[in-house]
Amino acid sequence: MALDLSGRALEVAPRLVGCFLRVGEVMVRIVEVEAYEGADDPASHAWRGPTARNAVMFGPPGRLYVYGLHGHSCANVVCAPDGLASAVLLRAGEVIEGWEDARRRRLGVADARLARGPGNLCRTLGLTRADDGAALAGPRVELRDGPRPATLAQGPRVNVGRAHDRPWRFWDPASAAVSAYKAHPAARAAGTGG
DNA sequence: AAGATGATTGCCT
DNA sequence: GGCAATCATCTTA
DSSP, X not given: OOOOOOSOHHHHHHHHTTOXXXXXXXXXXXXXXXXXXXXXXXXXXXTXXXXXXXXXXXXXXXXXXXXXXXXXXXXXXEOSSTTSOOEEEEEEEEEEEOHHHHHHHTTTOOGGGTTBSHHHHHHHHTOOGGGTTOBTTSSSEEEEOOXXXXXXXXXXXXXXXXXXXOOOEEEOTTOTTSOOOOOOHHHHHHTSOO
């Protein structure tokens, strides 16, 4: 079914935990996400306005925003109405289907860690910057609603230098695929992180 | 046109 | 737990 992505990232993020994301043959259950707002969020790529890279964030909801970082790729679900920048970063998932493709892309990695971390999640799913702007209801990428976990944990975002006081990270504490919390140096200096 | 930066990972101690 | 690798993008000259 189609999940309602018309709200802000902060509203959509907790609903995304437990949902299923399928890319090609591989499907994962999303267990960890982070919300990123636009102009109000200094940690967001869209904070200083639209650029060539973050253009998708300002477009209509229901699409994928994929960006490159340190030689890796990270995927976001774009939400909020057209014109407002708001997206949810997918940080971790559990592989449900497509083990063959997933393992082939992540040789030597334990099954539980195949999609642990935003960069690893993209590699396991086969997502690259070529998928930037792809529709979440398209033939290659599909987002499906799923049962939400019994409990939902909330806390500060990982490796974010600015606005580390905002607890905009949501995860399923029962999942082994949730990435270990790693506070940004700025967050540690401010005393708001680990 | 050149330099700094970052929503990361993985290897080293 | 700490640090280097690695690269597209953004900032400044």
